[in-house]
Amino acid sequence: MVPALQLHMSKTAMRASQKDFESALSQVKRLKDPGNEVKLKLYALYKQATEGPCNTPKPGVFDLINKAKWDAWNALGSLPKETARQNYVDLVSGLSSSSDSSSQVKPEADRKQPGYETLVVTSEDSITKIMMNRPAKKNAITIQMYNEIMLALKAASKDDSAITVLTGNGDYYSSGNDLSNFTDIPPEGIEEKAKSSAILLRDFVDCFIDFPKPLIAVVNGPAVGISVTILGLFDTVYASSRATFHTPFSHLGQSPEGCSSYTFPKIMGPAKAAEMLIFGKKLTAAEACAQGLVTEVFPDSTFQKEVWTRLKAYSKLPPNAMRISKQVIRNREKEKLRAINAEESRALQERWLSDECTNAVMNFLTRKAKL
Numbered sequence: 001m002v003p004a005l006q007l008h009m010s011k012t013a014m015r016a017s018q019k020d021f022e023s024a025l026s027q028v029k030r031l032k033d034p035g036n037e038v039k040l041k042l043y044a045l046y047k048q049a050t051e052g053p054c055n056t057p058k059p060g061v062f063d064l065i066n067k068a069k070w071d072a073w074n075a076l077g078s079l080p081k082e083t084a085r086q087n088y089v090d091l092v093s094g095l096s097s098s099s100d101s102s103s104q105v106k107p108e109a110d111r112k113q114p115g116y117e118t119l120v121v122t123s124e125d126s127i128t129k130i131m132m133n134r135p136a137k138k139n140a141i142t143i144q145m146y147n148e149i150m151l152a153l154k155a156a157s158k159d160d161s162a163i164t165v166l167t168g169n170g171d172y173y174s175s176g177n178d179l180s181n182f183t184d185i186p187p188e189g190i191e192e193k194a195k196s197s198a199i200l201l202r203d204f205v206d207c208f209i210d211f212p213k214p215l216i217a218v219v220n221g222p223a224v225g226i227s228v229t230i231l232g233l234f235d236t237v238y239a240s241s242r243a244t245f246h247t248p249f250s251h252l253g254q255s256p257e258g259c260s261s262y263t264f265p266k267i268m269g270p271a272k273a274a275e276m277l278i279f280g281k282k283l284t285a286a287e288a289c290a291q292g293l294v295t296e297v298f299p300d301s302t303f304q305k306e307v308w309t310r311l312k313a314y315s316k317l318p319p320n321a322m323r324i325s326k327q328v329i330r331n332r333e334k335e336k337l338r339a340i341n342a343e344e345s346r347a348l349q350e351r352w353l354s355d356e357c358t359n360a361v362m363n364f365l366t367r368k369a370k371l
């Protein structure tokens, strides 16, 4: 017989000794939490290995935890003690090797989902993170980036993550619409450009209205324009103390989008919303939090650490319960939000053809004006 095969057979035929069992018992304490289902299996095998078949009365129906333990033990029937001991040792050894390999953290480049040029999309710890990735341009949103964000949101809505995060790479969260989007005029003319831009805007904002899982904005720095307005469609907004919130629509000859004409007055009251949306008042993170647009502000020095610790804890909550809670909170407004989005997009389609808008965009692009 081939020696390696011989070794394999003698190993599987071998019964776990009391010493193996005891070492598995101490090993199990060092493992990271394997989840309730595995813990029940371990409990049942332990009881079977040490006491034999289930011999205690069935707990009452409201004693949920003890009933689950009893059910798991009872399900092992008359499994011999020796086999239960062996199964316990095998289960712990399988858990140890999988936890060894999962503790080797892969670098972000390896976890990165392919197919995006303007974003870095990663999925880890039940969190899908969509990071805008044009730091040299302050994460200004190009046509390609609008399309990629829509694709990433659609994929995240179907993946096995529990929550989804939008954030920015570098010192800005996002400087909003890339103003050079307006310079690429097709042969059909400027009206056609305004029309296709309005359709893109409407589709983009609809993706946020319809997103089914908890959606969190991690606002790592200043936010401008559309990156601010869509925050009203997020479930939670965490901001660095360095973040600012600026919607200079009148300065740009434009009008509000992202459903902000409805969500902002609802969140902060009409007077405060008007200061932002009509007069372009820039809010600090603390002010945005006081107005209810931001959930919580963290000191910039500890922002990433504190936010991701919080999000990792939230991502362990039962995903279906979170999804249903979001539906219950948001569903009754969806139709209304879609209608508002369509109306805001129509208004902008006209604004983009105005002299006020054309001059403001030209002034920025020829470096005559900044916010």
Ligand SMILES: CCCCC/C=C/CC(=O)SCCNC(=O)CCNC(=O)[C@H](O)C(C)(C)COP(=O)(O)OP(=O)(O)OC[C@H]1O[C@@H](n2cnc3c(N)ncnc32)[C@H](O)[C@@H]1OP(=O)(O)O
Pocket (backbone or CB within 6 Å): 136, 137, 138, 140, 141, 143, 146, 175, 176, 177, 178, 179, 180, 181, 197, 198, 200, 201, 224, 225, 226, 227, 248, 249, 252, 254, 257, 364, 369, 370, 371
């Ligand atoms: C499909 C259409 C949908 C339309 C939806 C409508 C949305 C409305 C909006 O979002 S309105 C908001 C539009 N955004 C702005 O008006 C911001 C313009 N940018 C600025 O004012 C400044 O860049 C700044 C205040 C954000 C940052 O200033 P700072 O001095 O710190 O940095 P720079 O100006 O040197 O920026 C670095 C480079 O990034 C380019 N850039 C920044 N923001 C934008 C932008 N929004 N659009 C295009 N380009 C932008 C900037 O030009 C610099 O590029 P350079 O290094 O090549 O010079």
